Amino acid sequence: MSDYIASIGLEVHVQLKTRTKMFCACPVLDEGEPNTAVCPVCLGLPGGLPVTNREAIRKTVLVGLMIGSEINLRSAFDRKSYFYPDMAKNYQITQQFSPLCLGGVVEINVNGQTKPIRVNHIHQEEDAAKIIHFEHSSGIDYNRGSLPLMELVTEPDMSTPDEAMAFLLALKEMLVYAGISDCNLEMGHVRCDVNSSVRPVGTTELGVKSEIKNMNTFRGIHRALTYELQRQISVLRAGGVVEQETRRWDDDAGVTLSMRSKEHAHDYRYFPDYDLPPVVLDAVTVEAWRAELPELPAAKRARFMADYGLPEYDAGVLVADQDVAAYYEAVAQASGNFKAASNWVMGEVLRALGENNLVIGQAKITPEALAKLMGLVEAKTINLTVAKDIFQILFDKGGDPEALVREKGLAQVSDVGAIEQLVDEVIAANAKVADDYRGGKEAALKFLVGQVMKLSRGKANPQMASDALTRKLGGAI
Amino acid sequence: MNAEPFELGVLDAAEHLASGTVTSVELMRALLDRADQVEPSLNSLCWRDRELALVAAREADEARAAGDARPWLGVPLAVKDVLNVAGQPCTAGSAILQGYVAPYDATVVARLKAAGFILFARANTDEFAMGSSTETSVYGPTRNPWDAERTPGGSSGGSAAVVAARLAPAALGTDTSGSIRQPAAFCGVTGFKPTTGRISRFGCVALAPSLDQIGAIARSVEDAAVLYQVMAGVDPRDAMTSSRAVDLDLENLCAASDLRGVRLGWVQSDAGADLDPDVEALVRAAVKACRELGAEVIEVDLPHQRYGMPCYSVLVSAEASASLARYDGVRYGRRVPADDLQEMMAQTRAQGFGREVKRRLILGTHVLSRGGYERYYERACKVRELIRRDYARVFEQCDALVGPVAPTTAWRLGEPAADPPRMVRADTYTVGANLAGLCALSLPCGFTATGLPVGLQVVGPAFEDARILRIGAAYQHATEWHWRQPGLGEES
Numbered sequence: 001m002s003d004y005i006a007s008i009g010l011e012v013h014v015q016l017k018t019r020t021k022m023f024c025a026c027p028v029l030d031e032g033e034p035n036t037a038v039c040p041v042c043l044g045l046p047g048g049l050p051v052t053n054r055e056a057i058r059k060t061v062l063v064g065l066m067i068g069s070e071i072n073l074r075s076a077f078d079r080k081s082y083f084y085p086d087m088a089k090n091y092q093i094t095q096q097f098s099p100l101c102l103g104g105v106v107e108i109n110v111n112g113q114t115k116p117i118r119v120n121h122i123h124q125e126e127d128a129a130k131i132i133h134f135e136h137s138s139g140i141d142y143n144r145g146s147l148p149l150m151e152l153v154t155e156p157d158m159s160t161p162d163e164a165m166a167f168l169l170a171l172k173e174m175l176v177y178a179g180i181s182d183c184n185l186e187m188g189h190v191r192c193d194v195n196s197s198v199r200p201v202g203t204t205e206l207g208v209k210s211e212i213k214n215m216n217t218f219r220g221i222h223r224a225l226t227y228e229l230q231r232q233i234s235v236l237r238a239g240g241v242v243e244q245e246t247r248r249w250d251d252d253a254g255v256t257l258s259m260r261s262k263e264h265a266h267d268y269r270y271f272p273d274y275d276l277p278p279v280v281l282d283a284v285t286v287e288a289w290r291a292e293l294p295e296l297p298a299a300k301r302a303r304f305m306a307d308y309g310l311p312e313y314d315a316g317v318l319v320a321d322q323d324v325a326a327y328y329e330a331v332a333q334a335s336g337n338f339k340a341a342s343n344w345v346m347g348e349v350l351r352a353l354g355e356n357n358l359v360i361g362q363a364k365i366t367p368e369a370l371a372k373l374m375g376l377v378e379a380k381t382i383n384l385t386v387a388k389d390i391f392q393i394l395f396d397k398g399g400d401p402e403a404l405v406r407e408k409g410l411a412q413v414s415d416v417g418a419i420e421q422l423v424d425e426v427i428a429a430n431a432k433v434a435d436d437y438r439g440g441k442e443a444a445l446k447f448l449v450g451q452v453m454k455l456s457r458g459k460a461n462p463q464m465a466s467d468a469l470t471r472k473l474g475g476a477i
Numbered sequence: 478m479n480a481e482p483f484e485l486g487v488l489d490a491a492e493h494l495a496s497g498t499v500t501s502v503e504l505m506r507a508l509l510d511r512a513d514q515v516e517p518s519l520n521s522l523c524w525r526d527r528e529l530a531l532v533a534a535r536e537a538d539e540a541r542a543a544g545d546a547r548p549w550l551g552v553p554l555a556v557k558d559v560l561n562v563a564g565q566p567c568t569a570g571s572a573i574l575q576g577y578v579a580p581y582d583a584t585v586v587a588r589l590k591a592a593g594f595i596l597f598a599r600a601n602t603d604e605f606a607m608g609s610s611t612e613t614s615v616y617g618p619t620r621n622p623w624d625a626e627r628t629p630g631g632s633s634g635g636s637a638a639v640v641a642a643r644l645a646p647a648a649l650g651t652d653t654s655g656s657i658r659q660p661a662a663f664c665g666v667t668g669f670k671p672t673t674g675r676i677s678r679f680g681c682v683a684l685a686p687s688l689d690q691i692g693a694i695a696r697s698v699e700d701a702a703v704l705y706q707v708m709a710g711v712d713p714r715d716a717m718t719s720s721r722a723v724d725l726d727l728e729n730l731c732a733a734s735d736l737r738g739v740r741l742g743w744v745q746s747d748a749g750a751d752l753d754p755d756v757e758a759l760v761r762a763a764v765k766a767c768r769e770l771g772a773e774v775i776e777v778d779l780p781h782q783r784y785g786m787p788c789y790s791v792l793v794s795a796e797a798s799a800s801l802a803r804y805d806g807v808r809y810g811r812r813v814p815a816d817d818l819q820e821m822m823a824q825t826r827a828q829g830f831g832r833e834v835k836r837r838l839i840l841g842t843h844v845l846s847r848g849g850y851e852r853y854y855e856r857a858c859k860v861r862e863l864i865r866r867d868y869a870r871v872f873e874q875c876d877a878l879v880g881p882v883a884p885t886t887a888w889r890l891g892e893p894a895a896d897p898p899r900m901v902r903a904d905t906y907t908v909g910a911n912l913a914g915l916c917a918l919s920l921p922c923g924f925t926a927t928g929l930p931v932g933l934q935v936v937g938p939a940f941e942d943a944r945i946l947r948i949g950a951a952y953q954h955a956t957e958w959h960w961r962q963p964g965l966g967e968e969s
Contacts, residue, residue, distance in 0.1 A: 044803040047561045047680040079799045090802035269845035274687035
């Protein structure tokens with residue numbers, strides 16, 4: 001690869017998270033009996049007319065705003081003609097001549113290096129229906145037809161499969177964060193056409209590109225690109241010419257295969273769709289939408305590091321889920337102890353969520369309760385072991401940690417008299433170990449402290465127990 | 478009652494139903510009996526169901542007896558075979574839609590039903606409304622009630638013939654380049670193409686979305702206005718409908734008696750349509766009548782009118798090539814079985830579409846293809862813009878345009894096939910209103926020496942529908958051409 005440079009561009013189709021389809025009022029169903037969420041419009045019956053889903057437009061505009069696109073205040077829909085039964089009208093409504101968002105940049109991070117990837121445009125369109133193949137026949141599920149899609153088209157700014165992967169992950173993180181799409185790859189929410197070309201080092205003109213169609217896993221894209229770039233280089237090294245063509249990825253064989261050459265490329269006969277008025281937006285509306293945008297992950301990570309003094313690792317873990325990040329901020333602010341809050345959220349909270357397969361919104365422990373619990377530990381009212389037990393109760397059932405400590409008699413024993421009594425009992429019961437300590441075996445102290453804790457059922461202040469033991473045993477040396 | 482029940486128009490029928498001098502069942506039965514009598518030769522309806530029609534009429538009579546006071550309750554209407562009426566076939570006169578039964582009501586259908594109208598029969602049309610003679614229908618040609626050897630015009634020829642022959646008080650049609658106005662003129666009835674965006678197209682089989690318009694064919698301007706008033710207005714299911722208020726005062730319309738203060742424009746520039754002298758004489762006489770009613774008539778120019786039809790041919794074909802792509806045998810309608818999917822779709826379309834439809838689909842595919850787009854489609858869009866500007870300029874000088882609807886009277890069946898240019902020039906005067914999104918009326922204005930009707934066209938600016946209806950009503954109140962009936966049946 002060293003004597004060739006690759007240029008990779010992506011066309012990413014993302015299913016937007018809306019209640020209804022792109023051009024009719026049918027609900028978007030992820031499952032259900034085939035052909036139950038259909039109407040004259042999405043079935044392409046005679047006389048059906050499309051009506052634009054404003055929420056889909058809003059979501060696509062939000063994506064444009066997130067990546068710094070220019071929002072086209074007057075975009076329009078066009079018809080893209082091709083005969084295939086997954087498209088009920090045998091044309092797709094899309095935006096060919098005047099897309100919704102123009103330009104933009106997505107920053108990616110590969111091997112510690114930040115690289116801007118330019119976006120050419122984002123346009124709005126409708127999805128095709130789902131064809132299901134049976135043994136001797138095929139069926140079409142139009143429930144899946146005409147769902148709202150945005151198509152984001154990048155410039156050929158990526159030069160390795162890793163960069164393409166990083167781009168997709170960065171995009172997915174943003175889209176999920178802002179509630180644009182669930183980006184569930186198994187559900188086909190994200191699909192990609194991958195354009196790539198190679199050229200000799202030292203040249204500037206892009207090589208002839210191929211397009212790998214309809215990829216739906218990130219891993220597949222990485223593998224396909226790795227294969228395809230090597231294939232193109234091999235062709236050039238052997239003195240051959242790379243054909244401009246459409247290819248498909250055979251995942252089992254691990255190769256890309258030619259689908260059709262440029263000469264046989266479809267002529268989609270794009271022209272304006274007069275069933276739909278132009279999508280007219282005004283600057284005030286767009287600005288109002290911008291104000292609704294969540295803080296993006298990269299910015300939030302930077303802020304967590306700056307404002308809460310968190311290490312990069314903590315910021316990354318906490319920001320990955322928008323709701324967890326908000327939870328952390330509430331705990332941090334209520335407790336005033338930013339790093340401890342991070343330890344609690346990353347440790348106990350995420351562990352408990354993971355074990356119970358819950359999301360943060362389902363945890364019963366409020367950020368305020370967790371902050372109080374942290375306060376009890378800090379004030380040495382309870383020790384960490386007790387705190388973790390109390391956390392579990394609060395996580396499962398909720399409640400006030402202080403009340404719980406009182407109610408269960410879990411407050412740390414910090415009374416000198418009581419502790420000395422416990423220490424005396426432990427020394428009496430463990431005379432041999434006490435002698436070891438007296439004889440200079442430092443490790444024996446830990447065992448004795450442990451015995452005090454056990455005897456107190458965890459309530460003894462361990463530091464006071466240790467001090468009392470040292471005092472009493474030291475006195476004997 | 479002086480008239481036979483089948484002779485009643487919309488307003489008359491409503492009046493008689495309200496006063497109890499006729500019932501909906503009597504009216505319906507009279508229309509159905511008359512259809513049985515004249516249809517074998519006329520062929521204006523492609524579907525009617527006597528049982529269903531009479532059930533609906535009986536229900537209307539019962540509702541009225543129970544106090545339902547909707548003014549149009551029980552008034553029968555025919556619809557062009559391009560409108561979806563739940564439970565009725567909707568075939569657009571094509572073999573490819575044989576077997577398709579509409580599962581839903583078009584918006585106009587739903588509104589008319591809600592107002593009490595009974596949509597009891599379907600009128601013949603050129604296949605997918607492509608034609609000017611109703612000869613390309615899979616059901617065979619409709620004949621002109623005034624002369625059975627001649628065409629009723631098209632594509633809403635069935636609707637115009639139905640109204641002229643008194644088979645329904647009124648009928649719905651669609652107009653993409655003149656398909657309401659030209660058959661209305663050929664059949665001696667009133668045709669109204671409202672402003673583009675006034676009436677929802679939801680549920681209307683599309684030919685060319687930028688040009689298609691639903692409208693009314695009726696005995697009089699008032700009757701057409703009644704249907705317009707019920708149908709017009711914004712529809713959330715048609716994104717191209719306008720939210721402007723529909724400001725039509727029916728009483729004012731019925732009282733229109735003169736044209737004082739109205740400035741009418743007469744287009745003097747040559748449209749290149751080779752206007753028949755007999756037609757021109759009658760139209761000029763009609764314009765003179767308008768002047769006598771108080772209108773001022775000035776001469777205006779539409780320099781690009783002569784390019785309207787070539788421009789239209791490109792646009793309608795382009796749009797139709799996508800609009801008709803959905804008819805592939807996969808989901809509904811006719812399917813020609815074949816070994817694989819591509820072949821099934823190809824055979825279904827090859828056998829399901831008629832010659833004229835295929836001609837336009839091939840043309841439309843060509844003008845949108847690589848290379849064709851710039852050479853034909855884009856240029857046609859530019860010409861359309863020039864035509865729009867012509868009208869905008871002209872309407873700064875006058876309130877409405879008056880002139881011929883068609884350059885000729887109804888031609889003999891079979892003639893256009895032998896004389897294609899005649900077909901092309903047939904819509905020269907009407908297509909401008911579609912290209913520019915205007916409103917237009919076709920009014921009966923006399924008969925040639927051979928007894929064929931001629932139409933006067935009134936074209937108004939967009940959203941001035943009420944204005945041209947008022948002009949039309951004033952003209953009709955001073956003339957009687959629109960009351961003339963063909964001697965169909967009686968003399969034979």
